[in-house]
Amino acid sequence: MTQEIETKRVALITGASKGIGRLCAERLAAEGWRVFGAARTHATIENVESLEMDVDDDASVAAGVAQVLEKAGRLDALINNAGFSQRGAVEDVSMAEAKAILETNFFGALRLCRAAAPALRESRGVIVNMSSLAGQIGLPFTAHYCASKAALEALSESLRFELRPFGVRVVIVEPGDFKTDIHTARRVSQATREGVYGKAFDLFLRKRRAFEAKASTAEPVAELVARILNVPEPALRYVVAMPSQRLLLVMKRVSPQFFYEWIMRKILCQ
Numbered sequence: 001m002t003q004e005i006e007t008k009r010v011a012l013i014t015g016a017s018k019g020i021g022r023l024c025a026e027r028l029a030a031e032g033w034r035v036f037g038a039a040r041t042h043a044t045i046e047n048v049e050s051l052e053m054d055v056d057d058d059a060s061v062a063a064g065v066a067q068v069l070e071k072a073g074r075l076d077a078l079i080n081n082a083g084f085s086q087r088g089a090v091e092d093v094s095m096a097e098a099k100a101i102l103e104t105n106f107f108g109a110l111r112l113c114r115a116a117a118p119a120l121r122e123s124r125g126v127i128v129n130m131s132s133l134a135g136q137i138g139l140p141f142t143a144h145y146c147a148s149k150a151a152l153e154a155l156s157e158s159l160r161f162e163l164r165p166f167g168v169r170v171v172i173v174e175p176g177d178f179k180t181d182i183h184t185a186r187r188v189s190q191a192t193r194e195g196v197y198g199k200a201f202d203l204f205l206r207k208r209r210a211f212e213a214k215a216s217t218a219e220p221v222a223e224l225v226a227r228i229l230n231v232p233e234p235a236l237r238y239v240v241a242m243p244s245q246r247l248l249l250v251m252k253r254v255s256p257q258f259f260y261e262w263i264m265r266k267i268l269c270q
């Protein structure tokens with residue numbers, strides 16, 4: 001079969017059925033990209049080609065990437081955005097639950113990077129890995145989500161060195177809180193609610209909900225991603241967050257550890 005080579009730039013976005021991924025898909029399509037939006041559920045988005053893909057599954061990822069290449073003949077940008085969140089104490093979250101979040105948030109992105117790397121080397125493309133401020137800031141009762149994002153950041157940093165000689169840019173985006181379904185769909189440990197951490201957990205959840213209530217919709221994240229894709233030499237890391245959340249990152253870098261932890265306990269635990 002002779003394949004028509006796509007002249008538009010081609011992007012593959014995971015977790016594109018809603019939230020940040022959907023906004024990225026809409027934004028890139030509006031900017032003239034040919035966009036493939038992948039998720040486990042089908043979503044109809046104007047000028048976006050929907051792709052059924054479970055990032056937890058090797059065969060599903062391989063088939064999804066193959067489909068993009070078959071249809072478009074090229075791939076210029078991979079946005080690893082699929083993910084979910086979880087809350088619970090380290091000793092209460094089961095190993096199966098811990099593995100499940102790493103499977104999606106970390107191994108899912110790793111699978112996509114591996115499957116898409118040959119095409120991205122050919123196009124001298126870009127990989128954007130959607131991390132979180134939680135990739136740099138450990139939060140109580142959120143260890144597995146933080147670990148999944150910290151692992152994604154470590155992967156990105158290493159991969160950036162490996163792919164640079166081929167002209168492929170690897171970038172981390174760290175959003176703070178934005179209003180999406182991630183907060184309502186979050187898996188919350190019943191064991192932690194009912195166990196020895198119950199009171200502290202309840203207070204933490206209330207404090208976090210107050211932050212999340214102040215969050216704005218996620219257009220700034222999509223705008224940032226679209227901007228990064230046009231930067232010839234992007235930085236490794238981009239933060240997109242409320243000023244108060246950005247401040248925590250700065251404090252973590254410059255303050256003595258005891259002071260930083262005191263502030264964090266005030267904000268989250270007292």
Ligand SMILES: NC(=O)c1ccc[n+]([C@@H]2O[C@H](COP(=O)([O-])OP(=O)(O)OC[C@H]3O[C@@H](n4cnc5c(N)ncnc54)[C@H](OP(=O)(O)O)[C@@H]3O)[C@@H](O)[C@H]2O)c1
Nearest residue numbers: 015017018019020040041054055082083132177178180182
């Ligand atoms: N919103 C925030 O405040 C925030 C802050 C920091 C970082 N982030 C990160 O931003 C990314 C997007 O989050 P969001 O807020 O937009 O969440 P969301 O609205 O809940 O959307 C999550 C997306 O991921 C997809 N997904 C989940 N598991 C998947 C799987 N196994 N295979 C394929 N797709 C899967 C979902 O689609 P299906 O269920 O249809 O598969 C959905 O499209 C996540 O990586 C999240 O950690 C979000």
